[in-house]
Each structure stands twice: as C-alpha cells, then as structure tokens.
Amino acid sequence: MLRVSYQDCFDALLKVLLKLGFEAERARRCAQLFADTTCDGVYTHGLNRFPRFLSMIQSGLIDIHASPALVSSSGSIERWNGNIGPGNLNAYHSMERAIALSREHGLGCVALANTNHWMRGGSYGWQAANAGVIGICWTNTLPNLPPWGASDPRLGNNPLVIAVPRPQGHVVLDMAMSQFSYGALASYRMRGEMLPVEGGFDSAGRLTRDPGAIEESNRALPIGFWKGSGLALMLDLLAAILSDGRATYQIPPIPERESMVSQVFLAIDFSALDPSHGALKASQIADQIIEHFHLPPHSQGERVRYPGYRVLKTRQENLANGVPVEPAVWQQLQKL
Amino acid sequence: MLRVSYQDCFDALLKVLLKLGFEAERARRCAQLFADTTCDGVYTHGLNRFPRFLSMIQSGLIDIHASPALVSSSGSIERWNGNIGPGNLNAYHSMERAIALSREHGLGCVALANTNHWMRGGSYGWQAANAGVIGICWTNTLPNLPPWGASDPRLGNNPLVIAVPRPQGHVVLDMAMSQFSYGALASYRMRGEMLPVEGGFDSAGRLTRDPGAIEESNRALPIGFWKGSGLALMLDLLAAILSDGRATYQIPPIPERESMVSQVFLAIDFSALDPSHGALKASQIADQIIEHFHLPPHSQGERVRYPGYRVLKTRQENLANGVPVEPAVWQQLQKL
Numbered sequence: 001m002l003r004v005s006y007q008d009c010f011d012a013l014l015k016v017l018l019k020l021g022f023e024a025e026r027a028r029r030c031a032q033l034f035a036d037t038t039c040d041g042v043y044t045h046g047l048n049r050f051p052r053f054l055s056m057i058q059s060g061l062i063d064i065h066a067s068p069a070l071v072s073s074s075g076s077i078e079r080w081n082g083n084i085g086p087g088n089l090n091a092y093h094s095m096e097r098a099i100a101l102s103r104e105h106g107l108g109c110v111a112l113a114n115t116n117h118w119m120r121g122g123s124y125g126w127q128a129a130n131a132g133v134i135g136i137c138w139t140n141t142l143p144n145l146p147p148w149g150a151s152d153p154r155l156g157n158n159p160l161v162i163a164v165p166r167p168q169g170h171v172v173l174d175m176a177m178s179q180f181s182y183g184a185l186a187s188y189r190m191r192g193e194m195l196p197v198e199g200g201f202d203s204a205g206r207l208t209r210d211p212g213a214i215e216e217s218n219r220a221l222p223i224g225f226w227k228g229s230g231l232a233l234m235l236d237l238l239a240a241i242l243s244d245g246r247a248t249y250q251i252p253p254i255p256e257r258e259s260m261v262s263q264v265f266l267a268i269d270f271s272a273l274d275p276s277h278g279a280l281k282a283s284q285i286a287d288q289i290i291e292h293f294h295l296p297p298h299s300q301g302e303r304v305r306y307p308g309y310r311v312l313k314t315r316q317e318n319l320a321n322g323v324p325v326e327p328a329v330w331q332q333l334q335k336l
Numbered sequence: 337m338l339r340v341s342y343q344d345c346f347d348a349l350l351k352v353l354l355k356l357g358f359e360a361e362r363a364r365r366c367a368q369l370f371a372d373t374t375c376d377g378v379y380t381h382g383l384n385r386f387p388r389f390l391s392m393i394q395s396g397l398i399d400i401h402a403s404p405a406l407v408s409s410s411g412s413i414e415r416w417n418g419n420i421g422p423g424n425l426n427a428y429h430s431m432e433r434a435i436a437l438s439r440e441h442g443l444g445c446v447a448l449a450n451t452n453h454w455m456r457g458g459s460y461g462w463q464a465a466n467a468g469v470i471g472i473c474w475t476n477t478l479p480n481l482p483p484w485g486a487s488d489p490r491l492g493n494n495p496l497v498i499a500v501p502r503p504q505g506h507v508v509l510d511m512a513m514s515q516f517s518y519g520a521l522a523s524y525r526m527r528g529e530m531l532p533v534e535g536g537f538d539s540a541g542r543l544t545r546d547p548g549a550i551e552e553s554n555r556a557l558p559i560g561f562w563k564g565s566g567l568a569l570m571l572d573l574l575a576a577i578l579s580d581g582r583a584t585y586q587i588p589p590i591p592e593r594e595s596m597v598s599q600v601f602l603a604i605d606f607s608a609l610d611p612s613h614g615a616l617k618a619s620q621i622a623d624q625i626i627e628h629f630h631l632p633p634h635s636q637g638e639r640v641r642y643p644g645y646r647v648l649k650t651r652q653e654n655l656a657n658g659v660p661v662e663p664a665v666w667q668q669l670q671k672l
Contacts, residue, residue, distance in 0.1 A: 074608035076412045077442035106413035107443040109604070134574065147629060149640040154629060162570040164577065171573060173566045197543075197561055198534075207533075224559025225533055230509045230643040234498040237507060237625055238470065241500065241618045242606055249628035268445070270578055272410035282577045289573055292585035293483060293490060304485040307566040 002330055003322030009047065010035040016336045020057065022064050026089055033088040037120040038323045041314030044183045045120040047325050051332060052256070053086075053119075061259040062086055062116050068093050071113075071244070076105035079243060082115030084259060091118040091137075092127065094265045099131045102267035110265045113245025117141075117258060122174030122311070124265065125163030129170035132279060134268040135163040140239045142251040142258045145178050146219050148229035151205065153218060156248040157181070158235040163308075166286045172308035177232035178220045185211040185220070239264050338666055339658030345383065346371040352672045356393065358400050362425055369424040373456040375659045377650030380519045381456040383661050387668060388592070389422075389455075397595040398422055398452050404429050407449075407580070412441035415579060418451030420595060427454040427473075428463065430601045435467050438603035446601045449581025453477075453594060458510030458647070460601065461499030465506035468615060470604040471499040476575045478587040478594045481514050482555050484565035487541065489554060492584040493517065494571040502622045508644035513568035514556045521547040521556070575600050
C-alpha cells in the first residue's frame, strides 16, 4: 500500500476529470468527494472505485455534463431528474437543495430519479451535518439481496445514511441492508478469514460464516433476517414513489451496468424550533447520549464506538500520514 | 383462547375507559386503538396490554385528561409536549397533526416529548396510509438492548414504523431494533422452542438460540449486530433532539415505570408532486414493486410476504370469527 498526501490525491483526480471534460467547479467537487472518501477510510468507494467510474463514463452510462433538473415541487418537497449525471455530483447537489429547503421550511426533501451510484453515501450525511442540520438519505440499487424467505436476489441492499451534527464530532450512520457487502465478503475470503457472524446462506441453504460460500450462492443475508428484508423493501418503495424513478427490479442486475437509480435526501433544520439556543441545546443532548453510549467497559474485551467515530480517527491519521492508495490504481491515474 | 366479536371487545374497553373518567371521544379513540391492535393480530400490544395501561394510570404515570400542547414550530416541523397523556392518544394526535402539516407543506413532522408507550407503533403507520400519505414514525424507550460491543443494556429497541399507502393493501413495516422482543422470547420459552435464528448472548457471552438463556443474561441482540445498534442510537438521538425530550438513558430501566418517552412522526403527502394522477401513479409503482417481491417461489419451502400482508389476513379472519382474547384478561375487564 502506497501513501500519498491528500493534496496529491486530489490534484491527480482533478487533472483526470478536467482532461475528461468536466467543467472546472464540477471537477473540483467530484475530485474532493472521491479524495475525502479515501481519506475517511472508505477505501472501496474512493480512489479504488474511480476506474469503474471512468469506465461507466466511457460506456455512456454517466453523462459528465448533466445536472439534476427540477421536475415538480410542493412546499418542502421537490422531485428532480438526475439526467444520468455523475452520481456523487447529483447527490451533493440534491443534499444542498434539501438543506436550503430545510432552512426555509424546517424540513426539506429532494427525491432524485435517473441518477448514478453515489459512491460513499456517508458523504452526504457529513455534508448535512457540516451545515448544522440533520441529514437522512438513502438510495436504491440493483437486485443483490434475496428477500427473507427467497433464494434469489430481488432486493437491493439500499444503503441508508443518518447524520446528526455535533461540534465534538458528527454522528453519521452509513449502512447497507445486507450484513456484509460483496466487497467485504471478498476481503474476508482473500485474507482467508471466516466472517465474525453469519453473513448468508451457502448453496445448500444453510446459514454460514464462509465468505466464499456466500459469493458462490449469491445469497447474502439482510440485517436482522426478515427485518432488514422489510426495511430494504420500504426504502425502495419510498425512493421509487417519491422520485417517480426506477425501482430495484427495473435496474439491470449487473454491477457494471448499474444506472438510473432513485434516491431520497431529507434535511431537518431543528435550530428554528428553539431560536435562542437550539443548536447549543441539541449538541448538549447529543453529547450526553454519546457519553452514556460510551460508558466504561462492563467487562474485558468490550468496545463500543458511535457511528462516525472511526471516520474521524482515520481522517486525522490519513491527513497526517498520507492517504493509502492501491499502487496499481495510482499508476493508472498518473497515465490517464 | 376465547373469541369475542370486535364490537363486544370495543364496547368492553369503552365502558372501562368511560368509568375511569376518559372524555367520551377520547374513550372511543382509545378503545378503538386497543381493539384494532388485537384485531390485527398484535396480541401483545392490544387487549392483553390493557391491564398494564390501567396500572400505569393508577400509579399516576399516565394522565388520562392530558393532551399534547404545542411548544414551538418552524414551517413544516412542530415540537409538542405530551404532558404524560395516554401514549396511544398522544401518538394518534401527533400523526394527525403531521398529516395536516404534510397537506400544507408536502412534508409534516411532529416531535413529541413527555409521552407514554404508544402500544402498537404500526397503528400510526396505518393511520397515515389510510389518509393516503406516507407515514414514518419511531419512539425511544427504556434501556433494554446492549450496544454492539457491550454487555449491559444502554440502548432502547426503539421501534420504527414506515407505511406506504396502496389501494390493494398498505405496506406497513413495524419493527423494533432488537431481533426478538422480550415478549417473543418468553413465548418461545413457554412453548419449549428454540429461536429460528440467534437472538442474543447467554451469560457466558456466547451467541445463542435459547430464549431462556437470553432472558437470563439480559443480552438481546440488535438486528444486524453492529448495524441495528447504530440505528437504535440514531433514532434515540433524533427523537431526543427534535422533541427536546428524554433520551433512553434518562428513562427508568423498569418496564412498569417506563414513561416520558420521546417520539417523532413524519408524514409525506406525495400526491401534490404529480397533481394530475399522483396517487394513482404511486399505487401502480407500489403494486409493481410488491408483485416482483412476491414472485413465484424459486424452490420448495420459499415464502415471501410483504410487511403488512399478514395483518390484513389476520384482520379479515378476526373480524369474521371474533378476536382472540385471553380469558383471564377478558374476565378482569368485565369486573372493572
């Protein structure tokens, strides 16, 4: 693993995006979103994902010049068409718009159809929290998860993000509805490790901790069995209905062709509920909840961490020591 | 198990509530919410829960005359004080208000502090769906779930409800963040059955399907292990911050004293996004998604059901044959 400075990482991405024809400001935002994701330790969806992003541009699934267009609106909720623009730029734009709506109406919601993979969903949670508002967003995706009671993938793992701003460190949950992503299963298999808990079924329909057996059967497990199966379905229903966009069953079940997904971005500006000291009070409430969550261990081996804690630690470390990049990906980037 | 007609069940509840001093309209709503819950097959939170509801009134934890009062508002979001009124009436009132806000603003949100157990959370999802809008609501509760990595309960199992209206049958997810409730664990134990999947840790810290071992250790499992643990924390943060009410750590860890919980009710009136045929289009989208979810079984033994399906079947059956009631509870009700 190579380490390069954040600035070098950003500059390399920016250069490639400008060469591809991205407009200057969009190139900077897109490079920043990729670089931040790697810097925050979500290595699967940062720089390492960039080659697939490029190939989707080359195959015409992503239109680098397209921006979301307003379709209709009703007070605090708006429906936008993503016009198959770059997924991270579309998502960033949508959360910005949801935040602006929440400043005006308390709540703001943007439902986005015809967009592309947003890369790291957590990015848009951090974006909302940095703006001092609560952010909730989710995306549907291709069928990659069997519903509870079925053996073929009909659900997407539909990642859900919830972010609460806090001066001492935002609390940001970023989770898919499958217990392990296929990327995580591959990592465990390549390290020769079993999963820490059951992650799916083998081809004989038995629950297993063997990552390779799950890759083979294509039967990953929804979180909480029937519960995550239900939650993934609801997120798909909400995304498709609110955006009037594609549902999971309408998205090609081929990762290289995943496009035209539907997403929802919700922002809540709670500060106006308590104009004199809303933000301060909210941060005190959050601090106390996190403090009680992190109580000293009850017994040996315990370790509790709030969602977002590890991101902050990794970010500090990577800003100090350089962000880790795959040498092959880094070389490819230099040559473009 | 005794079966009584829905009307007899409702009348018996109404009589007791009126005797207790409930104002007539509130008594009718409260009786209906309890009777509907039993009729829909959620037996733990309907009639069988009524004796505990009574004892909480007698001990002063529930004020039968109290209604929610508006604390502050900002456009489409409002903060209310539940004044420790009856939890189901407070929740019904809050969802009604969220629906009204959504008619005006597209989105509507009511954050409710100082309320009581809402009994069946799904009731307020059905309420929103019956009004033709999307309903999302959740509650925090007493500490009854260890966070992932800890052995002592610091999280609530914080039920989450998501409802999507559909003429062919609303899709209503109603799920707590623990894999099994303590009520479910007791049922399995009394039937002498093991859980279908691991439901918690035994006192030695091993994952187990033995319901009694989990009751003993008090270490139920969050859905999806670390994922449900994170989601339960976020729901508590959102409920406490938005309502300025109590967080889980501030609620007594004794079921008989659970009071002053915090809740959030969100309604989305999507019809205005597509005024000419919004509701029709949404129901077609939902129908198609549910159709693909329910595809014919791939292999023997498969059985997929959307959230809310079983409720509708049970409701039909119980309306036709009478609702099942525990003879002891029914007798107690007659004597009051």
